[in-house]
Amino acid sequence: MELQLQKPTQLASGIRLEGTPSITMGFGRVQLDMPAIMNNRAEGNISGTLRIELWDLDAPYSGGDFNGEPLAGFTVGTLTSGYCYPACEYDLINLTFSNQAERPVVMLREWNGASYDTVAFCEIADRTEKVAAPVKKAAPVARTETPKTEQPKAKATPKTAPKAKAEAKSVAKKSAKKKGSIELISINDASVADVAELKGVSEKLAAAIVAGRPYTSPNELLRVKGMGVKLLTRIKDSIKL
Template identity: 30%
Template sequence: MNASNQAHLTIQGCGYRIENDRVIISIQRIANDRDEGNLSGTLQLQLCAFHQGIGDLEKIVLASTIIGEMKGQHFLSDCYYDLFFQPPQVGSWQLALQLSEWNGVDYTLCDSAYFDTAYQVEAPSNPSVPAMQVDELENEKAASTPKIATEHPTVKKPKEVKKNATGYADGYLAINKSKVDKLLKVKGVPKKVLEKLIAERPFQSEKAVLNIKGMGPVMMEKILAELTK
């Protein structure tokens, strides 16, 4: 349902679909019904939410995009906008799509399309979790994910270094004493890494060798195997 329009800038056939943190907005027609010589100000689309049942008319912007200017007697058809979606707080909300025009100072509302079906945001099902915005819960979940992901691979790396150290107790000394041409002939190791090794010598420990950019336990084992033949 569209509100009465006095600016002759209209939106028709509006819909939306929310997918996680994105919302796809569809509009059949965005039109400038003014005289042909007219050029509108910059147009803005906003998906807004109004809290139901408390008499609060203050809107919350959930998604927004800029369309640009439009000539009089022109229109855009079959428009689709894939936008970032910021959900509202827990509660029941009426959503509306609003078209506004820049007047040189601020955006003024030109047309609105209200959606009849209320948008519900439920409180967390876990009673031990305090009620908060749904997006805050998602942010916490997302923030914790990298911690879980990094626990597995990084903890076991030093053990591989230890294995190399057992096989070549003085491996770093072999690198220190090796001739340049012999180091550069090691196969399976990038030449840039070998050149960096040569430039950074002498090393005080195998750990210092492994700190070289591009160097890892496997590459170090290849180098030491070649040098100790």
């Protein structure tokens, strides 16, 4: 819900974060305490679709392109000039299912008609990690020993076992050889038809992937509507930049 600013201030950046975010990670989820989002652009200037993304980056960030691992993200919508989205707490799915992040950064990104631009960001210094509750060990169960006279005899290994193992090994080699001959699909250059050949990717999703170019890492496909962690994991070995 948008709230109107009492005294909007015209800033060069236009859209900014008012405050400092913090996160709590663990149990497959991320709790994000998000500061207010301000639109201080000129009157009548409505933003493009805004999206909040939480990343664990490989290096300190000062703007522009980046590399890292996505932790969570969600779309907040457009924002009218002179209005803001107030500070809120969000309970999000942790895309990495990890309770650790070396360099978490919150990025506010805006759709420009072809891709998302980072219009504001903030490194997170205040973060906590939840520790899983200890698992109680089950009480030991008394063992009942079987009299030696009733113990079943071990079955002899069939003589054909070595042959079966050899055949299985041969099939595995052929499969590995076949897999190595598959040509990787370029998510930055391939056509919609070629992207749609990826297992689990529909023509509609392929068109959205092509429209969202360019990508600097396969993980950026998670910002495309319809692409989830499971599907990205499934196709990751079949794609390239």
